[in-house]
Amino acid sequence: MDWLNAILQGTLLGGLYALFAAGLSLIFGVMRLVNIAHGDLIVLAAYLGLTVTVGTGLHPLLALILVVPAMGLIGYGLQRGLLNQTIGQDILPPLLVTFGLSVILQNTLLEAYTADPQKLDAGALETASVSLGGLTMGILPLLTFLIAIGVIWGLQWIFYRTALGRAFRAVSDNQEIAQLMGLNRRHIFGLAMALALAVTAVAGILLGIRTSFDPSVGGARLIFGFEAVIIGGLGNLWGTLAGGVILGVAQTVGAKIDPGWQLLAGHLAFLVILAVRPNGLFPRISG
């Protein structure tokens, strides 16, 4: 039963990791941009959520109505104003710029919100749980998992069923030809970043309800996001969810043996998959 519980909790944890990773996966899939500041953007979203809940008294989940579009706008502005200037044949400049952005974000948040740990107050939702045949699931982790499925499904639908998705896939396949066909690459990239940060907003709010956060915690979350993306296969959104779940289960099963193995087991699972399937389990993009 204990093992079953570890696997169950790991699966639910995978939902959170998939949310961390979905935005990364999307940006990388569309414009081959590795966003080092992703973790800090998640924390930024959590702080925006905090500002909204404290300012208006809304429940954190309702605050999403404001935070998601706000992050979307920030994403579009960020891409058009800054990151588009760095995108080219060389993948190094965007990497360095987002690294710098990460440092700037952390210190701006520190200046604006101080180093105090903050938490989003979701009331009874934080501690509620349901029991199922001896296994106990927290409502919040369950909700996180369901939201992760919903978000991935939504992204998948946008990618393969809408004109915007067609544009994303076109610039992803070949930027120059897409440009020749009348797509404004810069605008499309801006929209992709907006969408990615909208997802980040959801991840940030759920993180903020689950644990307390301060300006410096973003970086630690980044690595799980990267691992989930790579385990699942670059550019495959459902793969990202699977990657998150594999990572989560590996961690909790590792922790069942000894808590010190929690992260190690996750990293080992990642390395094994990288060794056996260098492109991840379900790659959409080669190389």
Add this chain to the structure above:
Amino acid sequence: MSKLKIKPNRRNFLTGAAAVIASPALLSATRAYAATPTLRVGYVTPTTGPLAGFAEADEYILSGIKEALSGGIENNGKNWAVEIIVRDSQSNPNRAAEVAADLILGDEVDIIVSAATPDTINPVADQAEVNEVPCVTSVAPWQAYFFGRNGVPGEGFSSTYHFFWGLEDVLGAFMDMWGSAGVTKTVGGLFPNDADGNAWGDPEKGLAKPLAANGYELIDPGRYQPLTDDFSNIIAAFKTSGCEIVTGAVIPPDFATFWAQAAQQGFDPKIVTVGKALLFPSVVESLGDRGDGLSSEVWWSPHHPFSSSLTGASSNELANGYSASSGRPWTQPIGFVHALFEVVANAAARADDLDDPAAITAAVANTNLDTIVGNVNWANGPVKNVCKTPLVAGQWQKEGDSFDLKIVANAEAPNIATTGELKLLG
């Protein structure tokens, strides 16, 4: 991710070059010829980064100190002006070492002080020791300071001194509090894989042995990685063993994750006494109603019966002064940072020769001063260079909308009065 390296750039180079070129001119104006000589005090503190909470009251404390020292310090009939130079460690040990070296070699400080966690003070003290500059530090358990710097009991260090409490005091205060509560003596240990967690969880030097000696059983599932998002296995282990007490040295985000998940998984301990995470009122407030009844060690509070040797302010006046000027609740490091400068001012007044680092070090070593955190006297320490200040245990209790840290157990330091009674959780 947040490591910063200072690389030589045009501006740094120009500053350095200008200093080199200007130095002959400055040499003729050193303090030996000046009318009022200046004592330079360097202060390394984590103004920014994850440890910034420890340093949030720096500005207020320093303004008080500067006011008290505005008339200078009287030494051997001569008046010395005092200049305090503050440097940010950015919560990074490498950076702390760098700014300490810069203070010593660049600003040529006469004495260096530092506070807030081994990550800040150890590198600073190491730099001071190498350069033979007197150094006073605080706010880190003495074991982490002494053994963390490879100190040998009996030998100790030559220029660096530290005052705070140790792990034995924390444990004494905790057991004092738990003993009166009448709960099952099964303790769950929440120990992260960091310097503090490994020290507390060490099977030989940690909590396990003294706990066992007092009839407590410690359930230690193992070290978890800080900033983990899942504690389900640790919670399951505590639940199976029937733990009614949880203890550990945990950072705030990990505690928040653990505490919410414990409720989800139906784990309801009677007492939760955690070091580190529950020090700051802001952390407890962020937990909402779930923060009520959590307990922690208390190094300093407005109720401590001590006052400043420098300003004469009582603990209450210092703490409330900060609250009034900042609109924020008082924090425990305030007293200790203030006390650092009390020690400096006292030693500077007594030193035989303020131009001689060895004389200042000797004055520091001979300190016997009643500060705002208690008596500081290195003659009574557990090892050389270490002096212990009193420690009690407290519980956060909700009063109206805000939390108050009630002192609930004081067997270790009976001169600090209790201000409340321990209430069980749940």
